[in-house]
Amino acid sequence: MSTLLPDPPTAPAKTAMPPLSPRKVLIGLIGAGIQKSLSPALHEEEARHHGMRLHYQLIDLDRSASSAAQLPTLLSAARIMGYAGCNVTYPCKQAVIPYLDSLSEEAQAMGAVNTVVIRDGQLVGHNTDGSGWAWGFTRALPQADLSHVVLLGAGGAGAAIAHAVLRLGAQRLSIVDAQPERAAQLAADVNALYGARAQAANLPTAMASASGLIHATPTGMDKLPGLPLDVGLLRPAMWVSEVVYFPLDTALVQAARALGCRVSDGGGMAVGQAVGAFELFTGESPDAARMDAHFRRLVTAR
Numbered sequence: 001m002s003t004l005l006p007d008p009p010t011a012p013a014k015t016a017m018p019p020l021s022p023r024k025v026l027i028g029l030i031g032a033g034i035q036k037s038l039s040p041a042l043h044e045e046e047a048r049h050h051g052m053r054l055h056y057q058l059i060d061l062d063r064s065a066s067s068a069a070q071l072p073t074l075l076s077a078a079r080i081m082g083y084a085g086c087n088v089t090y091p092c093k094q095a096v097i098p099y100l101d102s103l104s105e106e107a108q109a110m111g112a113v114n115t116v117v118i119r120d121g122q123l124v125g126h127n128t129d130g131s132g133w134a135w136g137f138t139r140a141l142p143q144a145d146l147s148h149v150v151l152l153g154a155g156g157a158g159a160a161i162a163h164a165v166l167r168l169g170a171q172r173l174s175i176v177d178a179q180p181e182r183a184a185q186l187a188a189d190v191n192a193l194y195g196a197r198a199q200a201a202n203l204p205t206a207m208a209s210a211s212g213l214i215h216a217t218p219t220g221m222d223k224l225p226g227l228p229l230d231v232g233l234l235r236p237a238m239w240v241s242e243v244v245y246f247p248l249d250t251a252l253v254q255a256a257r258a259l260g261c262r263v264s265d266g267g268g269m270a271v272g273q274a275v276g277a278f279e280l281f282t283g284e285s286p287d288a289a290r291m292d293a294h295f296r297r298l299v300t301a302r
Contacts, residue, residue, distance in 0.1 A: 026082060027281050028057035030074055030096075031089035035060060036246070038298050039087060042274050043281075046291050050284045059086070068095035075099055075116070075123060084281045085117040093156050100125040109193060110160055115277045128276030129157060130164035135275065135288070136268015137241055138168070144239050144262070145211035146170040152203065152228055153177060153216030154186040157243050157269075161216055162186055166194040174201035174210070178217075204233060212239040220250035227251045236260035245270045248299055271295045 025047060029039050040056035047054030059074060061067060068091050075096075078086055088096050093112040097103070100116065104126045107113045113125035137144070149170045151158055154177035166173060173190070175198055177183040183200035190198045207213070207229075219228040221244050229252075234240070240256040245266030256263050271292045278286045 023052045025052055025054040025084050025282055026057070027054065027084050027086060028059050028078065029087040029089065030059045030061070030071070030092055031087075032061040032091055034058055034089065035063075036302075038270070038295060039274060041298055042271075042291060042295055043278055045294055046278055046286050047282065049287065049290065050282070052282065052284075054282070061091075068092045071096055072099050079118055079121060079123070083118055085115065087277055088114055088116060090156070097125060099123065106130065106163070110163055111189075112156055112159065114273065115280055117280050126276075126280055127160060128273040128280070129160035129269070130167075131276050132271070132273025133157075133161045133241075133243070133269040134164045134168060135272030136270075137165075137264050140264035140268055141239050141241070141262055147211045148172045148174065148206075148209055149212050149214060150174045150176065150201070150203070150206045150210040151214045151216060153243075154179070154183045155216065158214075158216035159186055159189075161214055161243070162190050162198065163193070165214065166190055166197060171197065173198040174206035175199070176201055176203045176206060203229060207233040210238060212241065214241045214243075215252055216243045218244065220244040220252055222246050225251065227255065231255045231259075234259055234261060239263070242266045243269050245299065246302070248296070267292070267295055267299065 029037055037058060040058065043056045044054050071092060093114055096113050101122045102124050107125045107127040110127050112127055114129050115126040117124045117126060146169055149165055151162055151173060154175050162173060175183040175187050180200055187198040187200050215228055217228050218224050219226055234256055236259050239262040241264040242250055242253050243266045244250050248265045248267050253263055253265055275286050275288045275291055
């Protein structure tokens, strides 16, 4: 006589695991008058391609009637709230340095910071302006003659570019600024690091033998239209590198192209510095070409 055995227990049905929540990243930009910045759109869209939820907060000192004196409070708040870091722009690139735990080699050399990374509670200052300019410049003008480069503007952007162009191999760098003492100081600073290749200069004299011009002043922006120099100083054999990107086709870019000069517009530096900052913040390698295409769509839509 057979004995009926109970059916074996039924294994519980497998339920699908909910998808992992995407990685969340908080970053921001500290500066004055930054409401038109394209950085939020640029970083947030690239993060989406990497499966991240990234929020980029504009921390506009003008909106709160604040100043660079608020940097300790803002940096402390960013650390407490779990920010991966912050970009830093005018008027904070030098002012932020005393509040940081350490500086990258590039930021130390330039004496300016545009990217603060927060890791394990430590604030580390970086500068991606110079490398960002170099990315855009070499992409647009890969065979540029660097035998004699004229740099017009010795402010924050100009200082970063002076380091970058000498690192690219510029044999001679003539620095011109509305404040001659500022040009002289920048020349002394870079010569101490790279050898005696830079000097403060007079613009017409320097342009007469220049192989290329880098424009690093605000002239040409929507709010400061015009040309930064007499177009008669340009020659067709020269290349011209612009840093202004609102608009991309500045009066200088238009004049240089009309003469037949090869041109690198200001979008290259804007994207290049963002590419470097994105990787520092997230640890992910961004698609630089994709970010550049997105940037140019954003500028065109403005």
